[in-house]
Each structure stands twice: as C-alpha cells, then as structure tokens.
Amino acid sequence: MSLADYDAVGVTLKASTYGVVWFLVLLNLVPLLFILSVSFMPPTEFFGAPHIVPYEPTLEAWTSGFAELKDNLVNSFLIGTGTALLALAITIPGAYAFARKEFYGKKLGFYAIILAMMFPYILLVIPIMGLWNDLGLYNTIPGMILAYQVFVAPFAIWILRDFFETLPKDIEEAAQVYGCTQFSAFVRVILPLAAPGIVAVGFLAFLTGWNDFLFANLLTTGTGPVPAVPVLYGTIGGGSGERVYWGKLMAETLIIGTPPTVLYLVARNYLENAFTV
Amino acid sequence: MYVGGFGASEETTMNRRQFIQAAALSGTAGLAGCIGGSSDSNSSGSSGTTTLEYWEYFHSQSEVAKTLMESSVEEFQSETDTQMQMNWASWNDINGGKWKNNIQNGNRPVIYDSTNSLDGQFIEPGWVKPVSEYKDRLDDEAVEHLEWAFEMTQSCYRGFDEGLYEIPIGLEVGAPFIARTDHFEEAGLSIEDDFPPENYEHLVQVATQLQEQGPADYGFQIYGAQGDVTDEALVTWTASEGGYDGMYLNEDWSDVNYDNDVWKEMTKKYVDLYQEHGLSSDKAPTASNEGAAQMLIQGNVSMVQGSTKDFGLLRSRAEDMLADGTIVFGPSWEGAAGNRGDFFTQCIALMRKPDGVDEDAWQQREEAAIAWINKVLSKEFQRQVPRSLATLPARKDVWPALKEDDLLSQSNFISTLETTVDGMEHGWSSHPGMNAIQYNIAGPLFQEAVRGEISAEEACDRAASEIRNQVTF
16 A cells, blocks of 8 residues: 555544544543542542552442441432332323313413423422421422422423324324224323333433432431432531541442443333434 | 223233222322331330430541441430431531521421531520530439530530530540651651640741751641631631630620731731741642641641541541551640630530420430430440540540540540640630631631732631621621
C-alpha cells in the first residue's frame, strides 16, 4: 500500500472518535471502579493516599452496610412496588381515557395534570405532612406510596397517553367486532400491546419510590418504616456532617443501586421498545 | 359462555378473575396499613410492655458509638419491660428542621439525645422538660458525681428561665493542641518544654521553628472550612481571652459578640498564622479540622489545634502513632479570662407531654425514659464515653478508671481533657438561632478572612451586623 492510499484524515477521524468514546467510557467507569474499590478497603486505606486496588481487601463495609440496610431495603421494596402498582392502577385507565375518549374538558384536564409536574414538589411537603398527620398516613408505607402519586401519576399519564395514542384503533375495533366488549378489548388487546409502555412507567414509578429522598425523609420520623435512602444520608452526614465512613458509604450505595439495576436488566427489552422513537 | 375469539376458556377466565380479586384485596389491605409498619408511637402495649419513642443522635458520632448505642438499647430492652422505638437520627435531621417539623406536627418523643447547641429550637417553645422537674428521680450516686457538670452546663441555657434543660452525658471541651513529637525532636524542640504553646507568641515561635528546622512543610495548620472556622480553635482562644465576651453571644443573649475587640483581635491573630506568618498550607481556607488532623498524620504539618473528636479519627487512622507517643495532645493555653476555652455537651433530655396524650400513659413512658437516662449515667456506660463519643464523661468518678483503660492510657488524651476542663465555665449557647450564628452567617465570612479577601475586622463586623438583622434576640 502506497502512502497515497493511506487516508490520513479518515484514520485521524476514527482515532479521534475512538479516543472520545474511550474518554467518555473511562469518565463513567473510573468513578465506578473507585466506588467498588473503596467499598472493599479498610478505613486506614481509604483515608490514606488514593489507590485503586485495595492492599488488604475486607468485606467489613459490605457486611455492616447490609446489616444496617436490610430492614430498610424491605421498606424501599414495598414502597417502590406499591408506588408502581398504584400508579399503574390509576394511570392506565386515565391515560387510556385521555388518548381514546372524548369528554368535556379533556384538553384542560390533561394540561392541568401536566402542570402539576412543573412545580418543585418540595412545596407540597408541609401541606402533605399536615394532611397525612390528620389522616394517620404520616410515618407509614401507604402514606409514602400515596404521596409519590402526586408526581408519579402526571408523568405516567403523559407517557401512557402518548403510548395509547400510537396504537392503531383498528385492532381494538376488530376485537369488538369479534365479540369483545369495550372493556375486554382494552384488557385483552390494548394492554398487551401497551406492555412496553406500562413496564417503562412501572419501572420509573418504582425507581421514584425506591430512590426518593425528600418524601422518604420528611414523611417519616425515623421510628417507623424508613426506606433505604435516608439511611444512606445518615451515613453521608455522619456525626457532625464531616466524618464520612467512605467504605460503608460506597458499599451501601452499591447495595441500594443493585435492585433497580437488576430490574432494569430484566425489563430491558420492554424499556427499549417503550422509548424507541 | 362465549368468551371471545382469543382462545381463553371459561375455567381460565374464572381463575384469572379470582386472581385479580385476590390481588386487589391484598393490595387494598396492604394500603390500609397491613404491610405498613405504621407506628402508633409511644403506646403502652396490651401485654404490659412500655413502648418508648427515643430520638437518638449519639450513635452517629462514630462506628464505636453506633455499636455502643445499639448494644445498650438491646440490653435495656432485655433488662426492662420496655420496647424502644429508635429513630437513629443524624446531625442534619436535628439541624435541618426534621425534628422540629415532626414535633410541630404532633410527633414527639418522650426522650431524645443531641448536642446542646442545636436544641434551643426545642427548648424555646417549651417542648423540653427542665431537669429540675425530674432530677430527684435520677440515680442519687450518679447525680452526686454530676453536680459539677450540671452547674457548668447551666451557662449553655442562660437565656432561658430554667437553669438546666438537658443532662450532660459527655463534655466536648475545646480545642486541644495535637502535635508530632518526632517533628519536635527533629526541629530541636522539647516536647516537654515547648508543648503545648503557652500563649499566641509562643505558638508562633514554636511553629516557626518547626517549619524551618523540622521535617514538615508547615509548622501549624489552621482551618477555614465554614463548619469549623468559628467553632474550634478560634472560639477556644476568644473564650479564654474574654470569657463571655469571647463567646458567640453575650451573657444575657441580648446581642452577638463577633464585633467586639476580643473577637477582632483573636480572629486577626488566627488569620495571621496563615496570611502573615505563612505557617499553614494553602489548603487553610478550605481545610476542616479533620483535614488538618490528616495532614498531621501524613507529616505535612507538625502541629494543629483540633477537636476532641480528632481522637476518634486518630484512633482509626493512626492508632500506632497514638500508642507509641508520636502523636500527643496538649491543652490550650489559659487566657486572660482564666480558662482554657469553651465547651458544649452531648446531652439527653425528656420532652413534655403533648396535649391529648393520657397522663398515666405518658407517666409510664417517662419512667422508662428515666430508667434509660440512669443507664447512660451509670459508671459502665460513662466509661465508654471517651472511646465512643470522644468526649470527657460528665460523671467525674469514672475519670480515674479511664487512665487504666488499655486504649486510653496509651495516649495523654484524657489527662489533656481533664486539664482543659479545669476552670472552664463557658458553654456554647442553646440559643434557637445558633446554627445561623455559628455557621450559616459567620462561617462564610470568616472563611473569606482566612482567604485574605476581607480583613478579620471586616469579617467580624459583617457577621455581627448580618446576625443582628436575621436572628431574633
């Protein structure tokens, strides 16, 4: 091959592309590796000079982190699952109605629901605290599940409405021709076709219930069912907000991050279909 | 029955319906609270067990403190007919409004532990029960050895009607000098004669020699982090120099002290160590006292004036250096006011009965709470205080035993605290606005002074002025 055949620009472009890709990969990977590494280090190591491979790896942070979190992980699971199920129960029929039905005030109602998403929800904390206290929902798992609907329901309706709108009306009509009622056509035809959207919304609702800190912290006293994230906050805060047990913090972060990651991997196909434009 | 053209049989349809009905029932039951762990806090169980809601902060001080508190709670529950309902809170829960919001919304514990300077927000509205109302129910022997601490701690509540609102468990007396003996030797200094510094001029002289002739880059590290610049070494100097004039608030809490001569002079001296004498590293404006202690361990600096809590940090990161005497503690100098600085407490207190709660039921919980207080005031628990909370135990009769403790006897930490507390009388105020006074307003301004962006005098004036505008006295 002569020098003339050598596409210098092309090679440079390709090298640059790979360089940028590798840089971005490392940008994500190195902190993750560091988190993993620190979670296996004893305190004397993570307070010393930074290094990636632990000299004397230990499971101490993982065992103490898990022992501290185990009850709270169950609470988080109940809250996340409850939030997802309730959100789906409320929003599937709601979104279907907004997508397929004509009724008075439909547009206004839809935008009113969307508008609720635009305000910072910390505004709601004080009124919800008061109301939940009066209703006996404060410091309870059902209370948190209900509170999350305030911001989960609008985005769920938004996503599902768009999803239902993209489904051809003909299929539903065909099912009715074959003897389905409107409801059974919805249950037997529309819901299975909308499965990717429903799974996606359920996953996002679960993530909200699982990961939220604000409501989880402010709608609990700490003596009742505390989700996992406020416990992580306690590990970050330490005594006076200055002494952080980095090993345990990293282990707890990974422990809390694992269930949603597994859930994502299980539901990956559905999620990708749901978000494919 | 025709079920449509999708191949479903009647049997499967019925099963599915049954399943949906069962699932709906379970979900409804769950939402109604069956899965919830809804807490009817502070109830007295039907089996005669007393349920005691306890908001707990001590555990967050260290891993050792956490273990101590968890095992003590477990032990207490097995010894008594009490079910403790713990909230395992953090500093941010108390300081960030979570506790206050909860109490305002009717969720109040019978008992809490905390740091006294954070608790004015609970004392001012009358939620905390003064100690005088239950002192006679405390263990007599413990009270006898706590009287000195009760007396001293009253300075923290001097703006309120009652003398004492919280029982001190440990006293955090600030701020000890911490030094590297090997650096002193290399610099031709004697740790016996030249440490701890006897006054500011002596500090400058020793630190200069350490820097010039010792192995470290810097002789003495100051710290300007917003959470530390006003609450460790600097306030130790001002308190020892000015007494109440050197505390954040004046004696009757009618004004802030930052713009008086004591604060201006001491702040200038503090900043000068870095800006004029060059005895601290460039990290000074952002360094925390823990960061400074880490620099000491690494040998980048030879001496710091840190927190008693640094003992816990040194134990976890440099236990060998503590044990072989490479790192030693020393009390701060005695100033013109006749003391070696200020203090605050790790404390425990009872809350008043809220409206609408049965008197007898509350009384029963309060009895359990008193039993718990007596447990943390017991000799056994108090001996654990220096190891776990890194503070001086409030109960004086356990001090001699601490010197025989394997771990504590390896360093001069306890004897340093004993010397420091002698003659001390000025505690951090439990004023409801202390967070703004100590940290939120003053912290950034004093940090600017350490950076050299404004003068020490300007930092003091502006802090005082802004506090007067924003905090009610």
